[in-house]
Amino acid sequence: MACGNCGTGADGQPRGCKNNGTCGTDGCNKLTVFDWLSNMTIPEGQTGFNYVEVRFKNGRKDYYKNTESLSLSIGDIVATQAATGHDIGMVTLTGELVRVQMKRKKVKEDTEETLKVYRKATQKDIDIWTKAREREEPMKVKARQIAIRLELQMKISDIEFQGDASKATFYYTAEDRVDFRQLIKEFAQEFRTRIEMKQIGLRQEAARLGGIGSCGRELCCSTWLTDFRSVTTGAARYQQLSLNPQKLAGQCGKLKCCLNYELDAYMDALKEFPKTDVKLYTEKGTAVCQKIDIFQGYLWYAYEGEWMNWHQLTAANANEIIAANKAKEPVVSLEEFAAEIEKDTKTDFGNVVGQDSLTRFDKPKQTNKRRNNRNRNKKRTAATATTTKSNQKKPTQKKPAQKNTDQKKPAQKGNTNAKRSNNRRNRPKKKPNNDV
Incomplete structure (x- = not known):
């Protein structure tokens, strides 16, 4: 849950609260805790737990006793007790969940080390705290330059000011012990404040x-x-x-x-799988495990000397062969078990990809008018194809050539028009063309 200040502006650009994890609603902080008991009231005759959880810079949290019975809620900025002076933090948890957190982290109640909440932070306290936070980044750059000049094998990762700006804690990482006595002197002379060096691990630095x-x-x-x-x-x-x-x-x-x-x-x-260093002994040869698939429950074995041929087995089949080897029962080969697996696992997948064209969305979308014109052109081409097919005739067979005779037929006299009509009647009728 982010605070309202971290939302998007009217121009669509993210505004950001620019508080670097210290916004009042505690929504964009690290290690934020959700109080799921906030809407529940305390029964009559019961008093609330008088400890609160307070968070400081970069997720550092501690538990403080509310001795003044202040009405505190999540997001309140409070002034808390410190070794010297006071510190400024933000309340992240109240009520019975604080008791659960203290029990989980093994923090005891009412001991000599228990610290208390002084008051709610005033505007003067907040101004001093804000100015001290603004000094941390340039101080870190200067501190690294001093450490490099002194040739110390260390990395200063972060600086945290106390709420009243009376002390600065330098967090650093180093592989070996570092003699930083001269470093502290130069830091105190340069920054004019109390210095505390604290070594952290690489995980804490991240x-x-x-x-x-x-x-x-x-x-x-x-x-x-x-x-x-x-x-x-x-x-x-x-x-x-x-x-x-x-x-x-x-x-x-x-x-x-x-x-x-x-x-x-x-x-x-892996409890159902045999150990990979256990060999399988068969009449064909000794098999060694090459690979396992935990999700599907398969193992691949290869005979010694035939490292390129792998045989797939299930975990149950491998355990069965191992049990047979312990009982000194003969096992012919691994192919018998591998063939059974192939029959069971062989599936027929449909051609799902071939149903639709993969490039169907690359073509521009056609309008209705263009689509109608295209369909009309298709119909015209189909009609012309049918007409050309019907006009095609069968190949005519040539008549045999008549023999040349020297004798000429005598010319017949009579009505030529009548002869032509008779010839037309006597012609053989053409057969209909059924090609279409």
Whole structure:
């Protein structure tokens, strides 16, 4: 849930609250908690839990006791107790959910280390706090330059001012121990404030700085992940991932935390599979596992000496062969089990792609008038084709040539018109042309 100030403007461009995670509604902060008990009233005779959860810069949270019985709600800016002076933070959780969070994080109530809430922050407190936050970025650049000049093997990742601007905490990462006594002297002389150095790990550094992961979303450590569990390369091996450090490492340089998310599901699925180092002994030869598919439940084996020919088996078939080997029962070959799998898994898929043209959307859309003209032209071409077909005649057979005779027939005298009419009557009738 984002605050109203982070919405889109009238011109369609995002405005942004420009508070860098400190907006009043606590909607765009890191590790935001939703209070699902906010609409429920406390029963009569019961008092609310007098502890509140207060968040500071970059997700740092702590629990404070509300000794003054202030009416606090989520999003209120309060002045809290600190080792020296006071600090300014934002209330992120109240009520009974604070008790649950303290129990989960093993924070005890009413101890010597318990801190309390002084008051709601006044406008003067907020102005001092805002000015101190504006100094952090230029101070970080200057602090890095000083560390480089002193040739210290460390990286200053972030600076956090206390709410009253009386102390600045420098967070840094380093592989080995660093002697920063001279560094603190120069920092105090340069920035004119109390200095505290705090070393953090690479995962904590990525959580404080934030960023976008390879999945395209914000880093889990900077949004919702609070506990950093150890991740080993065994998690990648169980999930059959290639051991490529460039793909398995996150922005912190360590193995990605998301490798542990699906590890339990893979471990449960692998319980049905035999171990890959177990060989299958048959009369044809000894077979070695080459590959497994956890999702479909298949294994591929190859005979020793025939590494190019793989035989597909199910996990149940492999376990059956292993049990037969332990019982010293003969197994002919793997082809028998592989043939059964091929019969069961062979499916006939329809030609779904061939039903429609893949380029049907590339052509411009035709109007109704153009479509009618096109249909009319098609009809005309069909009609002309039929007429040309009907006009075609059968090939005429040539009559045999008459023999030349020297004797000429005598010329017949009479009415020539009558002879022509008689010849027309005596002509054979033409057969109708049935080609059409």
